Amino acid sequence: MCINTKSFAKIADHIVPNSLIIIDLDNTLFNYESRCAIQTDKLIEQTTDPELLNTLIPQINNLEGFGKLQLVTKWSESKIIYLTARTRSQQIATRIILSIYKIVYPVLYAGSIPKGEYLLNSYIKLDKFNKIIFVDDLDKNLESVLQIQAKIPVPIQTFKFT
Numbered sequence: 001m002c003i004n005t006k007s008f009a010k011i012a013d014h015i016v017p018n019s020l021i022i023i024d025l026d027n028t029l030f031n032y033e034s035r036c037a038i039q040t041d042k043l044i045e046q047t048t049d050p051e052l053l054n055t056l057i058p059q060i061n062n063l064e065g066f067g068k069l070q071l072v073t074k075w076s077e078s079k080i081i082y083l084t085a086r087t088r089s090q091q092i093a094t095r096i097i098l099s100i101y102k103i104v105y106p107v108l109y110a111g112s113i114p115k116g117e118y119l120l121n122s123y124i125k126l127d128k129f130n131k132i133i134f135v136d137d138l139d140k141n142l143e144s145v146l147q148i149q150a151k152i153p154v155p156i157q158t159f160k161f162t
């Protein structure tokens with residue numbers, strides 16, 4: 001069952017030791033309209049003006065709650081990764097945004113590949129974890145990841161970031 005939330009702190013309550021927490025970027029962690037992201041990312045990469053950069057960098061949704069999620073992840077020896085439909089062409093801007101907020105974790109760039117399929121074929125060994133937590137704002141991504149439950153023994157809990 002998928003749980004609707006806009007609180008990363010609430011998601012943190014579902015972490016068990018050795019969980020894998022997979023978080024979407026645009027419109028989940030980043031308060032960003034995806035349709036503008038590519039153009040904005042280009043500007044972020046190109047600008048040398050710190051003031052302009054400040055206006056371009058997206059806000060982070062529920063940054064305080066994300067802090068709690070980070071702490072619980074550490075205490076429970078769990079792992080955070082980001083799984084985004086961004087492509088590698090947006091890698092530099094993505095790194096800049098994450099670095100500014102000091103929330104750097106590995107980023108998987110799925111592009112147009114369905115997120116569930118991408119996860120199954122990635123370098124991440126899903127079955128070494130006790131639980132998988134997946135957070136995304138889009139139903140098609142939540143459904144895609146739930147579909148791989150039949151193929152892996154680890155329980156998957158999905159959260160729709162609203």
Ligand SMILES: [Mg+2]
Binds near residue numbers: 024025028
């Ligand atoms: Mg999204």
